[in-house]
Structures are given as C-alpha cells and as structure tokens.
Amino acid sequence: MADEQKEEVVILEKDDENSIVPLEELETKEEPVVEQKVQNKKNNFLMFGLIGGGAFILFIILILVLLFKNNRSSDKTPKLEPPKTVKQTEIKTFSPSKIDDMLKKANKLYESGNKFEALKIYENVAIYNEALSNYNLGVSQMNQYKFKDALESFKKAITNQENTSVSALNAAVCALELNEIQLFKYYIDIANAFLAGESDSSLYAYYNAIINYYKGYYIEALNILENAPTNKYYENQKNYLRAKILSYLYLDSDSIKALNKVDSYDVNLPLGLLEARSGNYEIAKKYLNKALVDEKNANLTKLAIALINLKTGEFAQAGMALKDINEKNETFASSKYPIKAALNPELFDLDIAQNSFDLETFFSINNIYEMLFYFAPYKVFDAKQTMDYIRKGGISLFLDENNEADEYLKASRTLSKANLNLSKAIAVALDYNLREANSQLLNITKLYTNHSILHYNLALTYAQLGNFSESYKHFITSYHLDPKNHLSGVFAIVTSTMINKENKKLIAEVIENLDQDGAAEDRDMYHAIIQLTLGNKGALLNWLENDKSKNVLNIAFGSIAGYLIGKNDTSDKKTEQLKTMLPNDILVNILNFTSKFDKNNIKEYAKDIQYNFFNNKLNKESLYGGANIIRVSFTKLLQISGLLNVQRDRIKKDLEFTNDNHQNIMQTLAYLDLFTNNYEEAYTIYNDLIDNYNMRDSNSLFLASVASIGANHPESAIGYLRLSKIIAPTSKESIFALGLLYQEVGNIDAAITQYISLGDSDFKSEFFTFNLVD
Structure with a gap:
C-alpha cells in the first residue's frame, strides 16, 4: 500500500452499543479526528477514537506479495511491515458509569466526614481524566501521522494505568510504523496482559482477535471472530479482519466472501488482488481499474495491473505502466514489490506436470515442428554411393536423391568428392552425433557455398539441434539458390514462424512456386x-x-x-x-507410448515404459547425441511416468564408465537435472560445456540461463540470455526472461524495453514465471 495510507487500531473503551455513533452518520470516512475536551456536564465524558479498518495491517501488501507465488504454505508467518490499509474514522462515546460510581462514592465519603478517603478518590478521577486526554491526544497525533509523538502520548496513558490495553494496542501500531519491531512486540504483550480489563466491553472479542492477529496466531484470531457476539457497528471491521486472516491461510474464496460483506470501505484493491491470486485475471483487473480512483494508491494499483498483464501476455501494456510509474519514482516498483524470476512449475514441478499433462501438451506447435525436422530426409547427389558408404539398415528412409545437381558439380570427380564428404557427415548425423555432423556440414558448405543441397542439410542439422535462427538462415539460402527445392522453402517458413520473423512475402513466394511446379x-x-x-x-x-x-x-x-x-x-x-x-526408433516409440497415456493407471504405464525403453533395443546414443526433440519428448515421458531419477542415475553411470561421447552425455544429464530440481549441478555442467566444449549455440545458452535461474544465479542468467539473443534476437522466451531478470535486479528501464518489444500477444512462456519477494 502506498506510504500515504496508514492504519490505526480500533481503540474504544468498553461501553454499550447504544453509545456508538454509526459510521454512516459521519460526514466523511477519512476526516481527521478532532481532539475533544472532556465535558463535565452530569459527569459525562466523551472520548473520540479512530478506526483504521480494524487493525488490518498488511492485508493489501500481503495479497500482492503472495499474488504470484506458486509454493503455498499456510503455516508461514508473514514479515511485519508498517500498517498500510484504508483509513476510516469513527466516533464513540465513553461510558460514564465508572466515573459516576467513583464520584458518587467520593461525595458520600466527603459528606460523611471521611474527607481523606474522598480526596483519594477525587485524585484517581483526575488521573483517569488525564489518561483520557493522553489517549485522545495520541489518537489525534496518529491521525496526523505523528507516530513518534503519538507513541509518547500512549505511553503516558499506559503509565496512568487506565485504558491500558487499547492504549498499548495503539502504541504497538505506532512502534510498527516507526519500524521498532521489538517495541511493537513489547506493547502487544502489554495489550495482551491487560486485556482482561476490557472483559465487560462489547468489543472485548474484537480486541482479543486483533491481539492474536498481531501475535501471529491467525487460527486463534479467526476462531475468536467467528464466535464473537454480533455488534452491528463493527461487522464491517470484523469481516475485513476475517478476510485478511483468511488470505494469510490461502482461503481466498472465503476471504473474497468476507470482503464482499464489507460495505463501508473501498475494497476494490484487495478484492482485485485476491481474484488475481486465484487466477481470475480479468475479474481482478475490473476491481483494480475501479480502485484507480484512489489517487493516493494509483501507482500501487497500476503496478498490480502491470504484474497481472505480465501474466496474461499484455506485455506492452505492462511495460507502459511500469514506464509511467518509473518516470515518477525510479525506486517505486523495485522497493514496493521486487520480483524474482522463477521457473514455470507447470513444466518443472513433477506433481503439477503429471496432473496437467495431456496430448495437447506433448503436441505443442513447436514440438510438432521439431518432429517434422526429425523425420525430414537428408538430400544427397548420389543416393547409391551414399548408401554404399554408410551401409546401415533403413538409411534409404532418410535420404532424398537430388536429380538436378548444378552443372559445375556434374563433373564426376567434383560430384563424387562432394557427395562423399556429404555422405560422411550424414553418416555421423545418423549415428547420433548431430553436433559433429553439423560441424562437418558447416565446413563442406564453406567449400561449396552456392549449392542448395548443402545449405539444406546444414539447416536441417541446426533445426534438429534446436538452433532455429541459424536453421532459418540456411533454409532460406538453400531455397533462394534453388526455388525448386520446395522443402527448403517450406522449412524456411516454419523456422521463421518459430523465431517470430515476418514471413508473409516468403509464404506467397513458396506457394506460387509450388503451384507453378506441377511435377513437384x-x-x-x-x-x-x-x-x-x-x-x-x-x-x-x-x-x-x-x-x-x-x-x-x-x-x-x-x-x-x-x-x-x-x-x-x-x-x-x-x-x-x-x-x-x-521399430527401434526412439521418437517413433515415444509417439506410440504417448498416445496410450492414461493418468488413471500410471503404475502400469510406468512399467510399460521401463520394459520398452530401459533395454538394449532402443539405442540410448540417440538420447545423448540425437535431435533435441528426442531429449525433450523422452524427458516428458519419464516425467509423467515418474521415472526421471531412474534415468538420471543411469546417465550418471554412463558418464562414469564411458570414455567416449562425454560432451553429449553431460548435455543430457544437465537437461534431466533441470526436471529433477538439481539446478546447481545443471548450472555447473552447462558452464563446463560452454566454457570448455565450446557449446555456444542459442539453445545451449538458453538452457544454461534456465539452470542459472533455478540455481539462483540471476546475473549469470542475464549473461547467457544476452549471448543467446545475439544468435536468436527474436526469441520471445529469451526476451521475456530478460525482462523479468532486469526487473529482479532493479534495472526497470531495461525490463521495460524487453516487455514493450514483446508487444501485446498471446505468448505464454513455457519456461518462466515470476514471484514477488516476501
């Protein structure tokens, strides 16, 4: 809540309900309390107190801080901060009964000649009158935000041993405003110790609930409120406090119901925050937009809406709101609600991933594109020569012979040499060492820079490795070198879509060429x-x-x-x-098993996976050095069947006892570490692969940033993402993650740039989310 918005504890002396002036009779809810002098007419004393929303410290701040948290814990005690809720004003008269009785007794004693005893009683009345003055003065000072002065006034009231419990409650609030936490606890203890003195007050239960709330006994406070006698003038305060406690306990639905019973406060802001925490973002924004009329809290409300917009894909709106806030106060967003980039639990949390998995998750559009790349054929000049060289079963299924080699390659020696080099590289790729094949094809393409087939094959290895920006460059080059190489054109469209590159002209060109080529x-x-x-x-x-x-x-x-x-x-x-x-292709078998997934019979499903995948029939080298989609889909299969750690142990043994292929095994282990919450190990492995094995493709750098966020190394994550963006500048995942990380480290201007560049879209990050720092 904004700094301007303060809260005072409900401080009322015991009395009957008839002496309370209802809120609706006041001229304004936020009018400062006017200090009243004690009137000595028929010995009636009037005391004026403040109601600041019923001691609802931290309600709105708490909801917003917990708004986007994913790990919910009902027994966690929130950090105390200065009270910051909507201020309300109410007047209540003090019961004259006690003073009347004291004065009657003193008069009788005096008239009977017992002047000494009478004077003692008169002295006590004077002390009591002073206590009331100190108390009222303190309330007035609180209303003016003079908390240090108010604290001194309440100290005097407590010293005079009158109004002790309620004075101590107000003193505690003042201490909290002054960030004197130990002093706050001291006065709460005093209020609790003297609470029995309020036992005949109609507000005793309410005081008791407030004290328990401040002491962190939320269940006890809630039970007290539930069993408190009805007091029509304090039902709003009770419901507000109930709502606050229920929000601590993550009973958001009940908290919302309690807030909806409050009719004398503006509850649009807390209602909006609770609806947002419940995932009802559109409803939340309706309440928050209504709350914008409160100019004192406009920046806070705008910040809440901006955070929701980051959840709903309205990144440009979020960026513009942050920009507006930042121009007025550069520290507001970071100091009020600092965020922390986090990994998306829908992807990385085992229980959530298992419960939310369906075929739509497996057949995401990017996964579909990667499957097409996996099953696409390599192109060669002489299929017979290539097959004779590779001599591997099923090789013809992954070869497509080019029938129109360029003229300069038709000379037998040149064609034979180029095809032999190409065959060697394809053999390496089909032997599940895709990175080495990519390196060889890159070298061949440098020798024969103007041939469509070579660029196509190089692009295909980049696509299978998950490096779509480089893949696009070579697919488009291949297509422009040979417009009849239609698959290059189609895959150029696919990769341009994956990297969010404008492709309308390319689509029109490819379709036109396809339609003109009747023999295609x-x-x-x-x-x-x-x-x-x-x-x-x-x-x-x-x-x-x-x-x-x-x-x-x-x-x-x-x-x-x-x-x-x-x-x-x-x-x-x-x-x-x-x-x-x-029959032994791992991705084909994964497709087959995924289609049979049954979450109601997960044990049998896991047994089938163990039998069919943890054996020697399926070449595990394809998991280590094959296409990225194998690693992604196999990991998902292991995740939903609960076998991730089993496979991780197998990989670690392979790494320990295998002398070859260390790089690919390490890469696979690091990837599984991300899904088994071994983030620090994943972070260390990716560092090693990047620094010592020169694995600096965009996908590896991106995954290193994922590990960095999981292991709580935000600066490293920023570094890896910036490197990844150099290669893949339009990656929405990288842009979004950078925005969150920049905001986390307090670089709001840089975060704004990232968010605005994303625009308002339907993009939802697969990898990242954020929490607010407690």
Whole structure:
C-alpha cells in the first residue's frame, strides 16, 4: 500500500452499543479526528477514537506479495511491515458509569466526614481524566501521522494505568510504523496482559482477535471472530479482519466472501488482488481499474495491473505502466514489490506436470515442428554411393536423391568428392552425433557455398539441434539458390514462424512456386504444412484424406495431422506404420507410448515404459547425441511416468564408465537435472560445456540461463540470455526472461524495453514465471 495510507487500531473503551455513533452518520470516512475536551456536564465524558479498518495491517501488501507465488504454505508467518490499509474514522462515546460510581462514592465519603478517603478518590478521577486526554491526544497525533509523538502520548496513558490495553494496542501500531519491531512486540504483550480489563466491553472479542492477529496466531484470531457476539457497528471491521486472516491461510474464496460483506470501505484493491491470486485475471483487473480512483494508491494499483498483464501476455501494456510509474519514482516498483524470476512449475514441478499433462501438451506447435525436422530426409547427389558408404539398415528412409545437381558439380570427380564428404557427415548425423555432423556440414558448405543441397542439410542439422535462427538462415539460402527445392522453402517458413520473423512475402513466394511446379512431389503435404503455420488446421483434413505417399515424412505428418484434427484412428494407424518401418526408433516409440497415456493407471504405464525403453533395443546414443526433440519428448515421458531419477542415475553411470561421447552425455544429464530440481549441478555442467566444449549455440545458452535461474544465479542468467539473443534476437522466451531478470535486479528501464518489444500477444512462456519477494 502506498506510504500515504496508514492504519490505526480500533481503540474504544468498553461501553454499550447504544453509545456508538454509526459510521454512516459521519460526514466523511477519512476526516481527521478532532481532539475533544472532556465535558463535565452530569459527569459525562466523551472520548473520540479512530478506526483504521480494524487493525488490518498488511492485508493489501500481503495479497500482492503472495499474488504470484506458486509454493503455498499456510503455516508461514508473514514479515511485519508498517500498517498500510484504508483509513476510516469513527466516533464513540465513553461510558460514564465508572466515573459516576467513583464520584458518587467520593461525595458520600466527603459528606460523611471521611474527607481523606474522598480526596483519594477525587485524585484517581483526575488521573483517569488525564489518561483520557493522553489517549485522545495520541489518537489525534496518529491521525496526523505523528507516530513518534503519538507513541509518547500512549505511553503516558499506559503509565496512568487506565485504558491500558487499547492504549498499548495503539502504541504497538505506532512502534510498527516507526519500524521498532521489538517495541511493537513489547506493547502487544502489554495489550495482551491487560486485556482482561476490557472483559465487560462489547468489543472485548474484537480486541482479543486483533491481539492474536498481531501475535501471529491467525487460527486463534479467526476462531475468536467467528464466535464473537454480533455488534452491528463493527461487522464491517470484523469481516475485513476475517478476510485478511483468511488470505494469510490461502482461503481466498472465503476471504473474497468476507470482503464482499464489507460495505463501508473501498475494497476494490484487495478484492482485485485476491481474484488475481486465484487466477481470475480479468475479474481482478475490473476491481483494480475501479480502485484507480484512489489517487493516493494509483501507482500501487497500476503496478498490480502491470504484474497481472505480465501474466496474461499484455506485455506492452505492462511495460507502459511500469514506464509511467518509473518516470515518477525510479525506486517505486523495485522497493514496493521486487520480483524474482522463477521457473514455470507447470513444466518443472513433477506433481503439477503429471496432473496437467495431456496430448495437447506433448503436441505443442513447436514440438510438432521439431518432429517434422526429425523425420525430414537428408538430400544427397548420389543416393547409391551414399548408401554404399554408410551401409546401415533403413538409411534409404532418410535420404532424398537430388536429380538436378548444378552443372559445375556434374563433373564426376567434383560430384563424387562432394557427395562423399556429404555422405560422411550424414553418416555421423545418423549415428547420433548431430553436433559433429553439423560441424562437418558447416565446413563442406564453406567449400561449396552456392549449392542448395548443402545449405539444406546444414539447416536441417541446426533445426534438429534446436538452433532455429541459424536453421532459418540456411533454409532460406538453400531455397533462394534453388526455388525448386520446395522443402527448403517450406522449412524456411516454419523456422521463421518459430523465431517470430515476418514471413508473409516468403509464404506467397513458396506457394506460387509450388503451384507453378506441377511435377513437384509432396506438393499437397507442403501446402498443408504451410497452412499449419498459419493456424489453419482445417486444411489438414483434405490432405489427410487424399494422401497416399509412403515416405517417412508424409506418414509422420499424417500421424500428427490426425491428432490435430481429431482423427485419432488415422493418427494411430499412421503411427503403427512408422513403428513397422522404424521399430527401434526412439521418437517413433515415444509417439506410440504417448498416445496410450492414461493418468488413471500410471503404475502400469510406468512399467510399460521401463520394459520398452530401459533395454538394449532402443539405442540410448540417440538420447545423448540425437535431435533435441528426442531429449525433450523422452524427458516428458519419464516425467509423467515418474521415472526421471531412474534415468538420471543411469546417465550418471554412463558418464562414469564411458570414455567416449562425454560432451553429449553431460548435455543430457544437465537437461534431466533441470526436471529433477538439481539446478546447481545443471548450472555447473552447462558452464563446463560452454566454457570448455565450446557449446555456444542459442539453445545451449538458453538452457544454461534456465539452470542459472533455478540455481539462483540471476546475473549469470542475464549473461547467457544476452549471448543467446545475439544468435536468436527474436526469441520471445529469451526476451521475456530478460525482462523479468532486469526487473529482479532493479534495472526497470531495461525490463521495460524487453516487455514493450514483446508487444501485446498471446505468448505464454513455457519456461518462466515470476514471484514477488516476501
């Protein structure tokens, strides 16, 4: 809550309900209390006190601090901060009964000649009158935010041993405002010790609840409120306090119900924050927009809305709001609600991932694109020569012979040499050492810079490694070198979509060339893939019903398309075809098992995975050095079956006893570490891979940033993301993460730049979220 907004404890002496002046009869709810003199008419004394929302310290701050937290704990005691809730004013008369009785007794004693005893009573009345003056003065000083002076006034009232408990409560609030935590605890203890003196007050239960609340006994305070006698003039305060305690206990629905019973305070801000914490962002923003009328708390409300906008993908609006706040006060956002970048529990938390998993999660659009890259063929000049060289079963399924080699390569020696080098690189790729194959293809492409096939193969290895920016560069180069290499054009569209690059002209060009080339093989499939990038899933149906092709890419895309349009029987049939063609391929088997996932029979599912995947039939080298999609999909399969740590132990043994392939095994171990919460180990391994193995592709740098955030190394995460952005400048994941990290370290201007560059979109980060620092 803003600094200007303060709270005073409900300080009222015991009395009957009829002497209370209702709130609705006051001219204004936030009018400063006017100090009243004691009137000695018929010995009636009037005392004026303040009601500051019923001692609701930290309610709004607490909700906002916990608004985006993911690890909920009901027994955690929140940190005490200065009271900051909506201020209200109420007047209450003090019961004259005690004074009347004292004066009557003194008069009788005096009249009977017992002057000494009478004078003692008169002296006590004078002391009591002084206590009332000190008390009222303290309340007035609190209303003016003169907490140091108010504290001294309440000390005097306590010293006079009258009004002790309620004076101590107010003294505690003053101490809290002055950040004197030990003094705060001292006065709360005094209030508690003298509470029995208020036992005949109609507000005794209310005082008791406030004291218990301040002492951190939330359940006890809640029980007291639930059983407190009805007092129509204090139901609003009681419900507000109930709402606050319920929010501490994460009973948000009950807290909202309690707030909705409050009709004398503006509760739009706390209601908005509670709805946001419940994930009802649109409802939350409606309340918060209403709360903006409170100019004193406008920046706080704007900040709350900005944080919600970061959750709902309205990044530009969040950035503009932060900019407006930052221009007025550069420290406001960081000091009021510092955030901490965090890993998305939907991806990394085992229980949440298992409970939320469905086929839509597995078949995310990026995963689909990566599957297409995995099943796409390598192109060669002479398929027979390549197959003779590689001599590996099933190799023909992943080769596509080029029938139109450029003229300068048609000379047998040049063609043979280029094809031999290309065959060697493809052999390395198909032997699950994709990084080495990528390196070899890069060198070959430098020798033959103007050939479409070489750029296509290099682009395909980049795509399979998850480096989509580099992949796009070489796919587009391949296509421009040979517009009849339609698959290069299609994959250039796919990768440009993945890296958020404008591609309308490219799409039009590729479609036009496809339509003009009547002899193009797989033309209908290429059109279908393009329509998929445009979000037109309906176009897949016509292709699927008419496709008769038998190559691997067609069948794999058919399996995916069947799932996307709800043709599960067709999808299963295509998957079985793939399994017949590639029985030991790990991704084909993963596709097969994923389609059979049943969360209601997870034990049997896990047993089937152990039997089918933890054996020698499936080449584990494909997990270590193969395509990125293998590692991603296999990890997800292990996660939903609860076998991540089993596989992690197997990988660690391989790393210990294997002399070769250390780099690829380390990379796989680091990736699994992310999903088993071994973030520090993952961070150390990625550092080693980047520094000593020169693994500086955008995907490895990005995953290193993920490990850095998990291991609480935000500065390292920023460094890795900045390096990753050099290679992949349009990656939304990197931009969003950088924004969160810049905001975390207090560089609000840099965070604003990142958020605004994302724009208002439907982007939802797969990897990152944020919490507010307690």
